Amino acid sequence: MEILNQYQKIVGDAINKYSFKSKPNEFYEPMNYIISLGGKRIRPVMVLMACDMFGGNTEESVKPALAIEFFHNFSLMHDDIMDKAPLRRNKPSVHTLYGINSGILSGDGLVFKAFKFFEDLEPETFKLCLKVFTKSTILVCEGQQYDINFETQQNVTFDDYIKMITYKTAALSSSSLAIGALISGTKLKNVVAIAKFGKHLGIAFQMMDDYLDVFGDQSQLGKKHAGDIYENKKTLLYFLAKKHATESEIKELDYWYLKKTDNIDKVYEVEKIFKKNKVDEKALRLIEKHTEIAQSYLQKTDISEDNKKPFVELANYLLKRES
Template identity: 75%
Template sequence: MEFLDRYQQIVADAITKYTFKDKPTELYDPMNYIISHGGKRLRPIMVLMACDLFGGDLKEAIKPALAIEFFHNFTLIHDDIMDEAPLRRNKPTIHTLHGINVGILSGDGLMLKAYKFFEDLEPEVFKACVRIFTHTGLLLCEGQQYDINFETQTDVTFDDYIRMITYKTGVLSASSFEIGALIAKANFKDAKAIFNFGKHIGIAFQIMDDYLDVFGDQAQFGKKHAGDIYENKKTVLYLMAREHATEEERKELDYWYSKKTDNIDKVYNVEKIFRRTKVDEKALRLIEKHNEIGQSYLKKIAIPEDKKKPFAELANYLLRRES
């Protein structure tokens, strides 16, 4: 998509401009390493898109957009440590290359650099953006803790899961859009509408992530196949499978999810239950449901439809990743 390429180039140029040249290099080189791998850089793009939508100055939004990207990558570094993940974006993770201590420190460094990149905003806008940013960070930590809790918790409900992924994924997308809107001085109603659009697209994106973990192409996805099964993650696939499984299948799921093992039999048997209960189809329907809810919030914003079209296109693009 042409509009996406344009925003990606703006973000890429800014990342090059603000490459960390500080010392010690043992701290900052790993920070540059993960930022340079890029990925799609969707969250900073969301900041820029929302700023554009409401007629703001993109130059004012570039550093806050990078703040979001730094923060996002901080969470990825620490997430990879907690998950003992060897790969991120088909590249070795920082703790794999440099050890856990450097992983922790470089993640912390990115988070603190993120705060500094809000400093050029006008005082009132700065205060509002940092308040949202800090609240988002706390929710993300809460979501991560819920995710960890779920590995050993036996009574996880669907509502528990939705809360967890909203905190872990949905609110960062939502806040990225809201921060862009606030920089453009959008009114409260519109800022909240774009926030809710981002929240539901973020929820749908995480459900798609869960889906691709099992049903996706590993080469395209860039992560270990069925990593969530190995880690006993109570994803939407697991919860839906339990709901629609036979009593015997539920007992088998309980057996395998009581063990944290790389045993290939675990993946084979759990996947067999997932396929029998058709959780792949059910997950895709749930993704579409949250996409539709997100689009309904987009429609509430009193701006010409042609200006909102890229947001609908972005949502559809995100939710049609390789599978």
């Protein structure tokens, strides 16, 4: 944990150092606001860690690490508008506080600042990193579109779900590690392996998010309990329930997931089916499985065992979080 804290401190200090001070205020204040809400800042930590562990100069990866965090927060700003989410990390979401137009425009600005934050890199590394970064920005958007589609689409398969979370979440954790590794100058083989480690870690991470939506500690979560159920989001819990439930339970699930309602009975009934079918345990097992796949890719890198440890710590941290 100590090494994660060290990287988190570097990220926190850099966020303070590079907070936006330009005008117009109406444009930059919402960016500083969402960044200041904090969160685990796992993605920028991944950039720093990969650069550091593959023998790079960590200092060179600080601004690219912020770029990843800016992009992530841009996507939260726009997603919160699309999802009509009133809260983000237990605070008002950007559009709740500043209006939808600011949520759109300051979001746009934040992501363009992200592209700017790669500009200290040498042209060759700059281009390699930008290609990885831009690719993942597109995947994240495609993933968000699939996520929206799934709310009203009836024939979503488990494979569709895996593709969606791979795009929406895992693409960015994968590219965070790839970018850190690219900045370190390590060989391509290592970049590819750590990117795959990041992909499966990201899948496990999103599965954990799905799990915590229902089974997490709401006081720590900063989001509405069971928001995914209210939104008819087809999450890991939903697919596991569909797989293991009785015919009449599946009918009931289908009934509730076709309804758009704030009725608490919906959550109560859906959770009853989840619990009866032990989807919580099954979800945790799947999360562990993807964490293990991730670890197998970590073993394919040629760094020392000592340098692998922080990645293992990171995986454990993500697996064991409660919010």
